[in-house]
Amino acid sequence: MSTLLNLGARALLANTAALQTIGHNISNANTAGYSVQSVVLATVAGQYTGSGYIGSGVEATTVKRSYSEFLTRQAALTQSIASMDQARSDKLSQLQDIFQAGDSGLGAAVNSLLNAFSDLTSAPTDLTARNVVLTRANELASMFQSAAAQIADTQSGVTQELQNSVSAINTLASQIAAVNEQIARVTGNGQTPNDLLDQRDQLINDLNQYVQTSTVPADDGTLSVFVGSQALVLGNTAAQMALVADGYGNPNAQLAVQRGSVSNVLDENALGGGSVAGLLKFQHSDLPEATNLLGRMALTITEEVNAQHHIGLTLDGTLGGDFFTPQALANGLAASANTGTASVSMSVADTSMLVASDYQVVMTGAASGSVVRKSDGQAFAFTAVPVQVDGLQFSVSAGAAAGDSFLVQPYANTASGMGTVFSSPRDLAVASTIEPQIGAANTGSMTVTALQAHAGGFVMPPVGGVALTFAAGPPLTYTLTGSTTPPSGFTGNYLSGQTITIDGWDLTLQGTPATGDTVTVQDARPASGGTGYYTLNAGNASALMGLRDKAVFDGSPLSDGYAGLIAQLGTRTQSAQYATTVSQTIAANTESSRAAISGVNLDEEAAKLIQFQQAYQASSKLIQVSQSIFDSLIQTLR
Structure with missing residues (x-):
């Protein structure tokens, strides 16, 4: 009888364990x-x-x-x-979203300013038209400043998110170390x-949301967690992750990764995945490109408009000054490991050659080295300074040592520093600084249809x-006579309606x-003997308006x-969105595969519940039968 009772008791205990496990599964069906x-x-x-054997x-x-x-690891990596x-x-x-298109965008503001000069071509002395130009200029400068401020806010937001993410990583690492310790304590009892x-x-999966990890198991059941090549968790101890300069x-x-007093910087390219890697890539690649594109645009407009404005005449007959606030490019940032005392400064050499990029200057000697364009990694070697690269002139002061390097961010502050210099409409230099004179004794039918001076190569006509x-031909x-380029004494062919370019000005x-x-083309300023033609024309207004067609941005007009700018950022955004769609699809499919094995299927658990419930009842019946037989035996012995 005891054997039959033992059979029932064992079956009852086994089925009870099965029912408890099924209940545990059902309870945690939605537990991550x-x-x-x-x-x-x-x-x-x-x-x-x-x-035989009973x-x-x-x-x-x-x-x-x-x-x-495998699937658990793949699910974490793809996620x-x-x-x-x-x-x-x-x-x-x-x-x-910072760079709006349409009438509210920066592009419309640039064209509105340049188009505002068109009203001055027909009424150069009209103060109302001049005020409109100043208003458009102030609006444009304000929009550049606003865009720069929004980019700075975006950077602040990224920094805050990175700091929050690092805090979350450190919390998860500590929790993993704590669970490792618990697992190590119970691993020796023989059960999992x-x-x-x-x-x-799950903690490791959560950690992978922030930074991609790899794991190495130990004999005591613990897992060591690595980020890149650095250990974040070793057994029951966790290191701290931090953001450093x-x-x-x-x-x-x-x-x-900081462990004790030792800090090991992680290679950004080796992070693999996680939101922190995405934020760092945005901070080091996407955000600088937007800053550089905006800054280059502000710098180019400032340089081009100022240069053209300098060779015009104000309403009072004086040469024009700066239209926009001149931009002083920031000096290069010296590496902390530099052993020399040199510094790097920059200036604009050619606005049409500017590239929206940061640069790194690496010295191999006192006046030799290379300039590396960081946007594509192309290097430009030099053996003397100053050196011109991409329309910028790099100057290196004395004291450079081999191995010194400098980070150059030419456009970091140009958009935020944009502004107008003056507020009086009389100071707008929209009149041409040169005027033509038809010879009084001319007998032919020749007339002047256009005369316009252009910044860059412009030479003021000499006295006379x-x-x-x-001379008649053919x-x-x-x-x-009196020219510099082409030189005085040059003889050229004349064709009616064809533009003749001399000393930086065009004559038609x-x-x-x-x-x-x-x-004769002469200085139009009254103090130089001019006739006061500047009060009657708007040649420089036409030249300023014509800047919109000048090729300056990678061969494109101003x-x-x-x-x-919008196209480049749009391409990056679209590419990132496509990558997100693909990676999320892969992650979802991998998680589905993992869940198909590890997830709780409530229908299956319900079926098992009935199965083991019946087995439990049968086991109870077996014990009941054993008890009944035992009772009958006792009664018989009486």
Whole structure:
């Protein structure tokens, strides 16, 4: 009777364990990271008798979890990449919102300013039209400043998110170390601590949302967690992660693992995934490009407008001054490891050659080294200073040592520093500083249809002016007197309606000259003997308006600079959004595969519940039968 009772008792205990495990599964069906568990049943060894081995029933040997190490690891990694792509995509979308298109965008403001000069071409002395120009200029400067401020706010937001993420990483690392310790304590009892393992896997999965990790198991059941090549968790101890300055003093620029007094900087390119990697990539690549594109645009407009404004005449007959506040480019940032005492400064050499990029100057000697364009890594070697690269002139002071390096950010502050210099409409230099004079004794039909001076190469005519003396042909020719480029004495062919370029100004003549006819281009300022023609023309207003067609932004006209900026940022944003869509799809599919093995299927658990409920009832019935037989036997013995 005792054998039959033992069979029932064992079966009852085994089925009870199965029912408890099923209940545990159902309770945790919606618990993140939970792996479905099942009781492993085994036959108890039979007892030998002369009639053979009589079965001794069943026992629960262990509780195992349905778990795929490969799929669990893949799910964490793919989700880590998706998190990185999502973080960068979100920030790029915010950045793109700063640069509005249409009538409210910077591009429209640039064109509004240049177009405002068109009203002055027909009424150069109209103070109302001049005030409109100043208003448009102030609006443009304010929009540049506003865009720069929003970019700075975006950077502050990224910094705050990075700091919050690092705090979360350190918390998760400490929790993983604590769970490691618990697992190590119970591993020696021979059974697997399923719930603790699930808890640790979920913590590692959460950690991968911030930074991609790799793990190495130990004999005591613990897992060491690595970020890149640096250990974040070793057994039951956790290091601290922190944001540190880069080699040029830029704060919160790099991620480092700190263990005790030792700080190991992580290679950003080796992070692999996680939102922190996405934020760092945005901070070091996308945000600088937006800053540089905006800054280059502000600097180019400032330089071009100022240069043209300098060669015009104000309403009072004086040469124009700066239109926008001149931009002083920031000096290069010296690396903390530099051993020399040199500094690097910059100036603009050619606005049409400017590239929206930061640079690194690496010295190999006192006056030799290379300038590296950081946007594409191209290096430009030099053996003497100053050196011109991409329209910028780099100057290195004395004291440079081999191995010294400098980070150059030419456009970091140009947009925020943009502003207008003056407020009086009389100071607008919209009149031409030169005027033509048709010879009084001319007998031909030649007339002047256009005369316009251009910044860059402009040379003021000498006393007496630059004279063109014509001779009848064929072909018709002219000879220069008082010119620099082409030189005085140059003889050229004349064609009616064709523009003649001399000393940085363009002269267009119409008609047929007679032999001996002359045209003289002279200084229009009254103090230089001019006739006061400046009060009647708006040649410099036309030149200022014509700047919109000047090729300055990677070969595109000035008026298209903003469109190019939006296009580049739009391409980055679209690419990031596509990458996010792909990585999220891969992560979802991998998680589905993992859940198919480890997830709780409530329908299956309900079926098992009925199955083991019936087995439990049958086991109880077996005990009841054993009890009944025992009672009958006792009654018979009485």
